[in-house]
Amino acid sequence: MRALAPAAIAGTLAAAVAVGVAELVAAAVRPESAPLVAVGAAVIDATPGPVREFAVRGFGTADKAVLLSGILVLLALFAAGIGVLAVDRPRWGLVGVGGFGLVGVAAVASRPAFRLVDLLPSVVGTVAGGLMLLRLRRPLAVAVSSGAEPSDPVEVTEPAAIDRRGFLVVGGTAAVVAGASGALGRIWQGVRTVAARSREAVRLPRPTSPAPPLPARADLGVPGAGPFLTPNASFYRVDTALVVPERAAERWTLTVHGMVDRSLTLTYQDLLGLPIVERVVTLTCISNEVGGEYLGTARWLGPLLRDVLAGAGVDPAADQIVCRSSDGMTIGTPARIALDGRDAMLAIGMNGEPLPVEHGFPVRMVVPGLYGYCSACKWLVDMELTTFGAYDAYWVSRGWARFGPVLTQSRVDTPAASSRLAPGRVPVAGVAWAQHRGIAGVEVRVDGGPWQPATLADQASLDAWRQWVFWWEASPGRHTLAVRATDGAGALQPERRSAPFPSGATGWHTVTVTVG
Ligand SMILES: Nc1nc2c(c(=O)[nH]1)N[C@H]1C(S)=C(S)[C@@H](COP(=O)(O)O)O[C@H]1N2
Numbered sequence: 001m002r003a004l005a006p007a008a009i010a011g012t013l014a015a016a017v018a019v020g021v022a023e024l025v026a027a028a029v030r031p032e033s034a035p036l037v038a039v040g041a042a043v044i045d046a047t048p049g050p051v052r053e054f055a056v057r058g059f060g061t062a063d064k065a066v067l068l069s070g071i072l073v074l075l076a077l078f079a080a081g082i083g084v085l086a087v088d089r090p091r092w093g094l095v096g097v098g099g100f101g102l103v104g105v106a107a108v109a110s111r112p113a114f115r116l117v118d119l120l121p122s123v124v125g126t127v128a129g130g131l132m133l134l135r136l137r138r139p140l141a142v143a144v145s146s147g148a149e150p151s152d153p154v155e156v157t158e159p160a161a162i163d164r165r166g167f168l169v170v171g172g173t174a175a176v177v178a179g180a181s182g183a184l185g186r187i188w189q190g191v192r193t194v195a196a197r198s199r200e201a202v203r204l205p206r207p208t209s210p211a212p213p214l215p216a217r218a219d220l221g222v223p224g225a226g227p228f229l230t231p232n233a234s235f236y237r238v239d240t241a242l243v244v245p246e247r248a249a250e251r252w253t254l255t256v257h258g259m260v261d262r263s264l265t266l267t268y269q270d271l272l273g274l275p276i277v278e279r280v281v282t283l284t285c286i287s288n289e290v291g292g293e294y295l296g297t298a299r300w301l302g303p304l305l306r307d308v309l310a311g312a313g314v315d316p317a318a319d320q321i322v323c324r325s326s327d328g329m330t331i332g333t334p335a336r337i338a339l340d341g342r343d344a345m346l347a348i349g350m351n352g353e354p355l356p357v358e359h360g361f362p363v364r365m366v367v368p369g370l371y372g373y374c375s376a377c378k379w380l381v382d383m384e385l386t387t388f389g390a391y392d393a394y395w396v397s398r399g400w401a402r403f404g405p406v407l408t409q410s411r412v413d414t415p416a417a418s419s420r421l422a423p424g425r426v427p428v429a430g431v432a433w434a435q436h437r438g439i440a441g442v443e444v445r446v447d448g449g450p451w452q453p454a455t456l457a458d459q460a461s462l463d464a465w466r467q468w469v470f471w472w473e474a475s476p477g478r479h480t481l482a483v484r485a486t487d488g489a490g491a492l493q494p495e496r497r498s499a500p501f502p503s504g505a506t507g508w509h510t511v512t513v514t515v516g
Pocket residue numbers: 235236237238239240241283284285286325326329331358359360371372373376377378379
């Protein structure tokens with residue numbers, strides 16, 4: 001019971017040194033080799049689809065930070081236990097530290113892009129943590145043994161004071177080492193970005209087929225509703241990458257293989273040699289809730305998928321294109337849809353800039369009309385022509401639909417839910433989307449009254465969302481506004497509410513506001 005708190009602190013400090021040193025070594029190796037990140041990535045991969053769905057909803061965009069913090073808290077708790085154990089049984093303490101080292105090693109080794117050097121941060125961190133635990137134990141062990149031998153009065157009084165000071169000095173040093181190495185490692189990992197430097201050097205080609213100019217009234221400009229084109233900085237991001245995969249454009253290659261006449265390996269320069277198109281396409285995540293924020297519209301630039309595949313000669317029996325990213329994600333795209341004449345492309349540009357690193361630099365897929373999880377592979381490096389019968393990609397093996405056409409949806413952007421408005425004429429506005437089918441109509445209903453047609457913005461592209469506005473005479477009281485869309489094929493957005501898992505959310509978006 002004696003010295004429990006200092007022993008627990010010693011264990012936690014030893015773990016902090018291990019994690020901090022590992023972060024520093026990972027900066028020299030590569031960010032993905034940090035054991036903390038690898039454990040987080042392994043947890044993400046092991047999480048079943050519906051649970052992950054819940055997590056994304058619960059944590060919002062902070063899910064990655066929440067995950068890493070959770071792992072750190074668990075680690076601290078276990079490390080405290082190891083610290084207590086180590087006071088009397090140093091060997092078992094070391095076994096505990098070694099156990100943690102093994103968890104890190106196993107997680108790092110389980111990563112799809114694993115290389116042997118990736119083990120270095122886990123190994124060096126474990127050794128540093130073990131040494132720290134032994135060093136921190138020394139002043140504690142003396143204090144404890146002094147407590148255990150009350151027959152010796154000198155031991156009881158004198159060393160206890162010295163030990164407390166000794167513990168504070170060693171413990172303080174450990175805290176500083178852990179904090180400094182961890183912070184330095186994180187900063188260095190951020191500075192050393194191969195991709196960011198490569199991206200700055202990229203000069204985008206002029207499109208051989210530019211996007212048609214946006215109609216003057218594609219953007220209604222209603223205050224409170226977003227812009228028609230989503231700026232790159234505010235474009236939603238959904239992926240499993242705890243650290244952004246880094247690949248320089250100069251070193252990038254794409255291998256096309258599987259059910260093809262001849263395998264190909266293409267460079268970034270090879271892509272630039274193909275006809276380059278520019279298209280306005282809305283990208284949507286299947287995890288998007290009714291009324292959610294996981295979609296955005298950009299001007300994408302790059303060669304068409306069919307031009308890339310033409311050189312390989314695709315076997316007509318191949319019904320699935322499995323794209324792999326440099327961090328091992330697999331995304332299975334239905335070949336029939338991607339090659340039916342729509343503007344499926346390998347994007348290298350986004351809104352006039354080279355593809356941002358978080359959005360897949362140097363190259364990603366964009367297929368209008370399919371949710372991102374089955375089409376929009378970022379950090380693309382490999383493309384295999386196969387069948388749905390032969391292979392389940394990442395999300396499909398976690399229970400999501402084999403492939404998902406984007407469902408017709410609409411969203412009220414203004415007024416905001418639960419807001420308070422002055423009575424009078426108020427614009428109710430938002431977006432509606434049904435990529436590749438287009439939007440034919442949007443209706444608004446106030447308090448369960450009749451559905452009334454909204455005014456539509458000009459359609460910029462069948463593959464992009466469409467803004468709408470409905471001028472509402474707001475009277476004092478609480479009111480509920482609902483919206484629904486009809487797509488270009490004449491299908492009405494269904495009322496029935498369903499969760500995003502496994503095929504995408506359905507239902508009408510409603511907001512309740514108070515007037516007066
Ligand atoms: N390599 C990789 N590509 C990926 C993902 C991923 O986790 N890893 N997520 C997909 C999902 S689910 C979506 S919705 C889109 C999101 O693209 P964005 O982050 O550029 O908006 O990327 C897709 N491509």
